[in-house]
Amino acid sequence: MPFHPVPRPRGPKPSRIAASQLLDAAQAVFAQEGLQAASLRAIARKAGCDPSLIYYHFASKEVLFQAVLARRFPAVLADMHLLADPADARPTALRLWDVLLIYHRHLKDDPGMRALIRGEIVRGAEGLSPLLADQIRPLTASISQVFAQGIARGEVRPEIQPMLATFFLAKMQLEILDVLPTVLPVLMDVPPEAAVMTGMRAWLDIFWRGVALDPSQPLPPLPSPCD
Amino acid sequence: MPFHPVPRPRGPKPSRIAASQLLDAAQAVFAQEGLQAASLRAIARKAGCDPSLIYYHFASKEVLFQAVLARRFPAVLADMHLLADPADARPTALRLWDVLLIYHRHLKDDPGMRALIRGEIVRGAEGLSPLLADQIRPLTASISQVFAQGIARGEVRPEIQPMLATFFLAKMQLEILDVLPTVLPVLMDVPPEAAVMTGMRAWLDIFWRGVALDPSQPLPPLPSPCD
DNA sequence: CTCCTATTTCAACAGGTGTTGAATAATGGG
DNA sequence: CCCATTATTCAACACCTGTTGAAATAGGAG
Structure with missing residues (x-):
C-alpha cells in the first residue's frame, strides 16, 4: 500500500x-x-x-541555454554596433578603450554571464559553439571594423589583421575581468576596488603599443566609465 | 533462471x-x-x-587525476627554470618566444591539464589548491625574471611591471591554446594544423611591440619547435 | 603438486541525468 | 456555474556515474 x-x-x-x-x-x-x-x-x-x-x-536543455544567451546579447551588440560607426572620428586608441568599457559595463554586474561565455568558448567547439557563435559573430565584426578603420586612418599598422586583433583584445578582456580584483593587489600595489580599471588600462597600454603604427606616441587620456 | x-x-x-x-x-x-x-x-x-x-x-578518480598531473608538472617547471638563467644572453623577444613554446610543448596534448590550471587560476589566489599553487608560483617567477632581465638589458620598457607582464603573456597563452585551432581557420586563411604556431607568433608580435623599449625593431626570426 | 598472493573481473549499489506522458490544480471566458 | 486552457507536478523510464565487496584466476614459492 x-x-x-x-x-x-x-x-x-x-x-x-x-x-x-x-x-x-x-x-x-x-x-x-x-x-x-x-x-x-x-x-x-x-x-x-x-x-x-x-x-x-x-524544448530542451540546449534551447534553454540559448535563451539565456539571447536575453543579454542584443544590448551589448547594439552598443558595439554604435561604436563601429565610420563617422566616429576619435582616435582609434580611444575607441578601443570604449570597447573595453562596453564589455565592462555590460558584464561587470553579471559574473554569471562572463563565466558562461568564457566557459563555453573554452569548453571546445563541438557541442555548443554554433549557438554561441551566431550571437558573437556580429559583435566581433563591429570591433573588427574599428581596427580596419584605424588602418585606413593610418593609426594602426597595416599588417595587423583586424579579426585577429579583435580576438586578442576581446578574449583577454573577457578573461581578466574576473581575476583582476584578486590578482592585481597581489602583483602590484593596487587596492582591489581600483584593480579593474588599472588592469584594463595596463592591458590596453601594452596592446595599443603593439598594434599602433606609431607606438612612440603615448595613449590619449582615457576617460573613466563614470565620466 | x-x-x-x-x-x-x-x-x-x-x-x-x-x-x-x-x-x-x-x-x-x-x-x-x-x-x-x-x-x-x-x-x-x-x-x-x-x-x-x-x-x-x-584510491579514487581524483587521485588518478592528480597522479596524471604529477607526472607532467615537474618537466614544465624544469624547462622554465632553465630559461630564466641570467647567463642566457639571447634577445628577450626570443626568450619570451621560448616561454610560449614551453607552454605549448608541454600542454598541447593535455587540455585536461590546461582546464585545471585555468580553472584554479580563475577561482582566485586564495582558493588555489596548495599543491597547484606551489607548482605554479616558481613557474611565473621564472618568467618574471626574464622580463626583469630584459629591463636591465635595456630591451624592455622600464615602466613594465614584470609580474603584470608575466600575467598578461602567460594568461593569454593559456587561454588561446585551446581555441586557436578552431578559431583561427575562421578568422584568417590558416589551416587548423598551422593555427597554433601562427596564432602564437601573431600574439607575441603584438605583445612584444607593446612591451619593447624600441618597438620599431622587428621581432627576431622565431624558431619553430621542431628546430 | 599445493598453497598464497597479486591481479583482474563481475555484479550490484545508490544516486544522478535528460526527458516524457499523464494527472492535477488554478485561471479566465462564456 | 461550467468548461477549456494554461501552468504545474508526479512518477517513471532508460541510461550513466563513482564506488565497493566478493569471487575468480594466474603465476610464483615452497
Whole structure:
C-alpha cells in the first residue's frame, strides 16, 4: 500500500514562475557549472519548481541555454554596433578603450554571464559553439571594423589583421575581468576596488603599443566609465 | 533462471596492465573530456580493462587525476627554470618566444591539464589548491625574471611591471591554446594544423611591440619547435 | 603438486541525468 | 456555474556515474 504523507497540491502556485525567473536560475547554474555539468534539476531547484516545468517553456536543455544567451546579447551588440560607426572620428586608441568599457559595463554586474561565455568558448567547439557563435559573430565584426578603420586612418599598422586583433583584445578582456580584483593587489600595489580599471588600462597600454603604427606616441587620456 | 552465455575468464590477462598504462589512458581521456566529464568506464575501456582495476591502483578518480598531473608538472617547471638563467644572453623577444613554446610543448596534448590550471587560476589566489599553487608560483617567477632581465638589458620598457607582464603573456597563452585551432581557420586563411604556431607568433608580435623599449625593431626570426 | 598472493573481473549499489506522458490544480471566458 | 486552457507536478523510464565487496584466476614459492 503506497503511502502519500502530504499529497502536495499540483497546478499553478499562487505566484507563477515566469520564464524570466527560469532564465535567471538557469543563468546562475550554467555560470557555475557550465552547460554540460549544469543539471536541469539544479536549475529547477533554484527556480523553486519542478524540472518538468522547464520543458513547458523550453524544448530542451540546449534551447534553454540559448535563451539565456539571447536575453543579454542584443544590448551589448547594439552598443558595439554604435561604436563601429565610420563617422566616429576619435582616435582609434580611444575607441578601443570604449570597447573595453562596453564589455565592462555590460558584464561587470553579471559574473554569471562572463563565466558562461568564457566557459563555453573554452569548453571546445563541438557541442555548443554554433549557438554561441551566431550571437558573437556580429559583435566581433563591429570591433573588427574599428581596427580596419584605424588602418585606413593610418593609426594602426597595416599588417595587423583586424579579426585577429579583435580576438586578442576581446578574449583577454573577457578573461581578466574576473581575476583582476584578486590578482592585481597581489602583483602590484593596487587596492582591489581600483584593480579593474588599472588592469584594463595596463592591458590596453601594452596592446595599443603593439598594434599602433606609431607606438612612440603615448595613449590619449582615457576617460573613466563614470565620466 | 539467469543465463550466462559465455562466462568469460576472470583473473589476470596474458599481458598485465601496469599503472603507467592506466595513467596513459587516463591522460588521454581526461585530455579530451576534462576531469568532470571523463568517466572511469571510458578510461578503463581505453586501457582495455575493467573499471574496478583503477581502484586497485588508485584510491579514487581524483587521485588518478592528480597522479596524471604529477607526472607532467615537474618537466614544465624544469624547462622554465632553465630559461630564466641570467647567463642566457639571447634577445628577450626570443626568450619570451621560448616561454610560449614551453607552454605549448608541454600542454598541447593535455587540455585536461590546461582546464585545471585555468580553472584554479580563475577561482582566485586564495582558493588555489596548495599543491597547484606551489607548482605554479616558481613557474611565473621564472618568467618574471626574464622580463626583469630584459629591463636591465635595456630591451624592455622600464615602466613594465614584470609580474603584470608575466600575467598578461602567460594568461593569454593559456587561454588561446585551446581555441586557436578552431578559431583561427575562421578568422584568417590558416589551416587548423598551422593555427597554433601562427596564432602564437601573431600574439607575441603584438605583445612584444607593446612591451619593447624600441618597438620599431622587428621581432627576431622565431624558431619553430621542431628546430 | 599445493598453497598464497597479486591481479583482474563481475555484479550490484545508490544516486544522478535528460526527458516524457499523464494527472492535477488554478485561471479566465462564456 | 461550467468548461477549456494554461501552468504545474508526479512518477517513471532508460541510461550513466563513482564506488565497493566478493569471487575468480594466474603465476610464483615452497
